[in-house]
Amino acid sequence: MGFLDTLFGKRERSSDIARDRLLTVLVHDRVKLTPDMMEQLKADLSAVIARYVPSVDAGAIEVTLLRGESVDHLKADIPLRRTPQKL
Amino acid sequence: MSRVITITSGKGGVGKTTSTANLGAALAMQGLKVAVVDADIGLRNLDVVMGLENRIVYDLVDVVEGRCRLRQALIKDKHFPDLCLLPAAQTRDKDAVTADDMIALTNQLRAEFDYVLIDSPAGIEAGFRNAIAGADEVLIVTTPEVAAVRDADRIIGLVEAFEKGHPRLIINRLKPRMVSRGEMMSIDDVLQILAIDLIGVVPDDEQIVTSTNRGEVAVLDRSSRAGRAFVEIARRLAGEDVPITVFDDNPGLLNRIFGAFGIRPRGSER
Numbered sequence: 001m002g003f004l005d006t007l008f009g010k011r012e013r014s015s016d017i018a019r020d021r022l023l024t025v026l027v028h029d030r031v032k033l034t035p036d037m038m039e040q041l042k043a044d045l046s047a048v049i050a051r052y053v054p055s056v057d058a059g060a061i062e063v064t065l066l067r068g069e070s071v072d073h074l075k076a077d078i079p080l081r082r083t084p085q086k087l
Numbered sequence: 088m089s090r091v092i093t094i095t096s097g098k099g100g101v102g103k104t105t106s107t108a109n110l111g112a113a114l115a116m117q118g119l120k121v122a123v124v125d126a127d128i129g130l131r132n133l134d135v136v137m138g139l140e141n142r143i144v145y146d147l148v149d150v151v152e153g154r155c156r157l158r159q160a161l162i163k164d165k166h167f168p169d170l171c172l173l174p175a176a177q178t179r180d181k182d183a184v185t186a187d188d189m190i191a192l193t194n195q196l197r198a199e200f201d202y203v204l205i206d207s208p209a210g211i212e213a214g215f216r217n218a219i220a221g222a223d224e225v226l227i228v229t230t231p232e233v234a235a236v237r238d239a240d241r242i243i244g245l246v247e248a249f250e251k252g253h254p255r256l257i258i259n260r261l262k263p264r265m266v267s268r269g270e271m272m273s274i275d276d277v278l279q280i281l282a283i284d285l286i287g288v289v290p291d292d293e294q295i296v297t298s299t300n301r302g303e304v305a306v307l308d309r310s311s312r313a314g315r316a317f318v319e320i321a322r323r324l325a326g327e328d329v330p331i332t333v334f335d336d337n338p339g340l341l342n343r344i345f346g347a348f349g350i351r352p353r354g355s356e357r
């Protein structure tokens with residue numbers, strides 16, 4: 001990445017990219033959630049949520065592992081479909 | 088009380104052998120009695136870095152298997168009479184020694200030396216476990232690169248699992264100019280990721296290559312930035328409270344222009 005790119009904010013600094021990739025890879029190294037387990041987790045999660053909130057959009061659930069200061073986080077983003085309002 | 092300190096890393100080639108040789112010499116410069124042990128069985132290296140390869144008669148495995156006494160295998164350094172090398176075997180494989188052998192060996196060395204520095208092989212296998220078996224403390228070497236830091240994290244976990252206390256970190260081959268351009272992770276980036284105490288930062292320095300060519304350690308050369316960094320680390324190891332300096336190379340053109348306007352490049356200091 002060149003100096004001018006940095007100056008004009010064209011591209012993210014490669015050191016920031018390195019740090020972010022490391023943070024992600026290290027949490028995954030430690031928690032040892034395989035992609036298969038991740039998929040299963042999402043399916044189970046949507047089944048449980050659907051019992052309470054039927055409008056859960058099962059295919060759009062996102063689960064991510066994040067590294068925090070002292071603890072790591074398993075974060076789930078569970079989108080709900082907007083059912084058209086009944087008049 | 089003598090101290091046994093193992094220098095290790097997850098990824099290979101990050102500077103363990105260079106660090107062991109330079110820290111050993113720097114501690115000997117302080118008037119301490121130091122043994123450096125090459126525990127990389129089968130891949131003997133520390134002898135050539137110290138320029139002692141022509142003097143080897145016996146090695147670590149000969150001592151462990153009782154073919155010679157420890158005294159006979161120790162080689163005196165060319166510059167410091169109180170610095171000795173115990174070379175690794177070159178023709179044997181790493182299964183030639185066990186963790187118990189290493190504990191017995193380090194206990195023998197404790198009787199003679201103030202500091203015993205052990206140059207560990209990279210990785211998480213038996214060779215690494217043997218190298219830390221007799222250690223009181225562990226230093227982990229990494230470069231500021233993604234793969235090296237990732238593997239360092241793994242090793243930190245293992246060192247803690249083996250109850251060797253909290254290891255301390257050497258960041259090697261830092262390029263302050265790249266850091267200030269945002270092209271290399273900074274010291275703070277690495278420390279934030281690894282959550283470990285820092286014992287020192289060694290700059291990337293071409294003089295490491297030329298001194299290794301000659302079989303001389305960089306700490307002998309006062310103009311070597313890496314050498315000066317190792318001298319500082321040795322003082323910190325010995326318990327002195329020395330602030331961490333990041334030894335930068337000559338300012339580049341851009342920095343000189345910025346410097347003229349009173350703008351300091353970011354990240355060149357901690």
Ligand SMILES: Nc1ncnc2c1ncn2[C@@H]1O[C@H](COP(=O)(O)OP(=O)(O)OP(=O)(O)O)[C@@H](O)[C@H]1O
Binds near residue numbers: 101132260290295299
């Ligand atoms: N600060 C530095 N500046 C420039 N070159 C360096 C520096 N530190 C180490 N090197 C070079 O990097 C290479 C690897 O160093 P070294 O042999 O010490 O690593 P190592 O961790 O012991 O490797 P291995 O895992 O193979 O045992 C060598 O060629 C050495 O000269």
Ligand SMILES: [Mg+2]
Binds near residue numbers: 105
């Ligand atoms: Mg080595």
